[in-house]
Amino acid sequence: MSQISTAARPGKAGAEPGGRPVRSGHGHPWLTLVAVALGVMMVGLDATVVAIANPSIARDLGADLSGLQWVTNAYLLTIAVTLIPAGKIADRFGRRRTFLAGVVGFAIASVAIGLSGGLGLVIFWRVVQGFAGALLQPASLAILRNTFPPERLNTAIGVWGATVGVSIAGGPIVAGLLVENVSWESVFYLNAPLGLVALLVGLWVIRESRDEGATGSFDLPGVALLSGALFALVWGLIRAGEDGFGQAVPLVSFGVAAVLMTLFVLNERRAAHPLLPLGLFRSVSLSAATGLIMLGFFAMFGTIFFITLYLQQVHGMSPVDAGVRLLPMTAVFIVASPLAGALTGRLGPRVPLALGMAFTATAMFGLSRIGVDAPYVQLWPWFVLVGIAFGFVMVAGTEAIVGNAPPRLAGVAGGLQQTAAQVGGVLGTSVLGTILSTRVGDVLYGRLTDAGVPGPAAERLRSAEGLISQGVAPVPPGTPAPAAEAITTGSHLAFMDGFQSSLMVAGVVAVVAILAALLVRRGSSPVEGTAAI
Numbered sequence: 001m002s003q004i005s006t007a008a009r010p011g012k013a014g015a016e017p018g019g020r021p022v023r024s025g026h027g028h029p030w031l032t033l034v035a036v037a038l039g040v041m042m043v044g045l046d047a048t049v050v051a052i053a054n055p056s057i058a059r060d061l062g063a064d065l066s067g068l069q070w071v072t073n074a075y076l077l078t079i080a081v082t083l084i085p086a087g088k089i090a091d092r093f094g095r096r097r098t099f100l101a102g103v104v105g106f107a108i109a110s111v112a113i114g115l116s117g118g119l120g121l122v123i124f125w126r127v128v129q130g131f132a133g134a135l136l137q138p139a140s141l142a143i144l145r146n147t148f149p150p151e152r153l154n155t156a157i158g159v160w161g162a163t164v165g166v167s168i169a170g171g172p173i174v175a176g177l178l179v180e181n182v183s184w185e186s187v188f189y190l191n192a193p194l195g196l197v198a199l200l201v202g203l204w205v206i207r208e209s210r211d212e213g214a215t216g217s218f219d220l221p222g223v224a225l226l227s228g229a230l231f232a233l234v235w236g237l238i239r240a241g242e243d244g245f246g247q248a249v250p251l252v253s254f255g256v257a258a259v260l261m262t263l264f265v266l267n268e269r270r271a272a273h274p275l276l277p278l279g280l281f282r283s284v285s286l287s288a289a290t291g292l293i294m295l296g297f298f299a300m301f302g303t304i305f306f307i308t309l310y311l312q313q314v315h316g317m318s319p320v321d322a323g324v325r326l327l328p329m330t331a332v333f334i335v336a337s338p339l340a341g342a343l344t345g346r347l348g349p350r351v352p353l354a355l356g357m358a359f360t361a362t363a364m365f366g367l368s369r370i371g372v373d374a375p376y377v378q379l380w381p382w383f384v385l386v387g388i389a390f391g392f393v394m395v396a397g398t399e400a401i402v403g404n405a406p407p408r409l410a411g412v413a414g415g416l417q418q419t420a421a422q423v424g425g426v427l428g429t430s431v432l433g434t435i436l437s438t439r440v441g442d443v444l445y446g447r448l449t450d451a452g453v454p455g456p457a458a459e460r461l462r463s464a465e466g467l468i469s470q471g472v473a474p475v476p477p478g479t480p481a482p483a484a485e486a487i488t489t490g491s492h493l494a495f496m497d498g499f500q501s502s503l504m505v506a507g508v509v510a511v512v513a514i515l516a517a518l519l520v521r522r523g524s525s526p527v528e529g530t531a532a533i
Contacts (some may be wrong), residue, residue: 087415107195158341172323336391
């Protein structure tokens with residue numbers, strides 16, 4: 001059986017098995033959780049602050065819509081492609097070392113983005129940031145898996161999830177204040193002090209652990225095949241969101257992804273030291289939880305994306321105002337994460353996962369009924385439900401994946417969880433975005449003419465379908481007030497038709513995911529070498 005490195009009793013000076021002295025606090029589970037949480041907070045902040053900074057980046061650097069999308073997509077592509085290999089690196093060469101390398105790389109890349117001065121360099125450093133984030137995230141979960149005993153792991157993952165919630169909740173407000181009062185560059189500089197503190201605390205308290213049984217050559221063919229398959233899949237999803245799923249580029253990309261994934265499975269079956277041991281998927285719970293994470297992020301990330309457009313474009317809110325209005329969703333997530341950890345510890349992951357997807361479905365169907373001028377009182381109860389659902393699904397799903405994997409493969413399991421989340425988020429944004437834009441195209445002419453726009457003018461406005469699909473009313477300069485009001489009304493009604501259709505689909509996906517949740521059971525693999533708490 002493979003061995004996990006051990007440490008002296010946490011929080012007290014002593015000696016490791018080899019006779020080396022152990023400093024006070026080294027290996028202490030709760031101090032380790034603090035260090036891990038600080039690192040994860042950087043990634044959580046980045047998930048929301050970039051969206052707020054994008055308009056200013058476009059204005060200052062002269063970026064068009066396609067270039068601006070790559071500020072986000074370059075990061076998503078890189079992190080999706082490298083998460084599982086990064087988890088394997090953590091298991092093989094040390095989780096502490098990998099985590100701290102990710103923290104340093106993420107902080108340096110963030111500062112470099114602010115200093116770039118050009119769109120090309122911003123995109124380049126976003127790629128570097130994505131790779132650093134891939135090193136950081138699965139290693140953080142693997143560190144918790146090998147530091148906390150089974151009876152405390154759910155609580156630790158709950159706090160880990162709450163940390164992500166704090167950063168996601170505060171990100172839009174902090175970013176809005178910085179962008180409006182300082183500069184968009186300051187949004188990225190924010191990661192430097194966080195990274196420094198995470199590095200110093202991590203160097204002091206995190207004990208090293210690795211898969212001591214991993215010897216021999218690294219599975220480079222597996223890395224190449226899996227990276228290529230995920231790249232083709234995510235690239236296809238991004239292009240499908242831009243051009244539609246029936247176009248040549250997405251279809252070819254999906255075909256290439258299927259071929260490379262098949263070759264990857266064949267390679268893993270015969271590799272002496274596979275990148276992703278396929279035996280992991282013999283666990284029905286782990287496989288179902290991976291699918292649930294993907295479906296959950298499909299529904300929730302896609303929905304958050306469109307809700308942000310609705311608040312800013314249809315209701316005309318500023319970034320800060322939109323961030324404040326989303327607090328019932330993001331702040332509740334902070335409370336829901338530790339609650340989900342407690343429920344998972346008592347009942348196992350099945351109940352919170354099923355509840356989370358049921359709450360998601362209810363919220364999606366509820367939000368699909370709101371109108372253009374819906375008052376906030378009709379929105380915030382659904383936001384609360386989404387926040388609870390997100391906390392339940394992320395924490396219970398993560399526990400089911402990491403808890404059902406052997407401790408020696410904790411890094412790979414963490415990478416698998418994060419990859420499922422990233423792919424699910426891109427899939428949700430792309431599929432739901434395509435549904436929204438297709439519906440907008442179907443109803444746009446009728447909505448405009450019903451609002452009083454003359455037929456020829458409504459026909460010309462079809463060329464602005466892409467803007468209307470973002471909630472923008474394309475009123476030409478100098479348009480008389482009555483005509484401008486008609487264009488705005490028709491455009492917003494067309495957007496809401498697409499918005500409602502996409503949320504209905506997200507709700508149906510959540511209902512299907514409830515059935516998958518019934519297959520998930522509590523993790524049962526023992527944690528080797530964990531210190532008592």
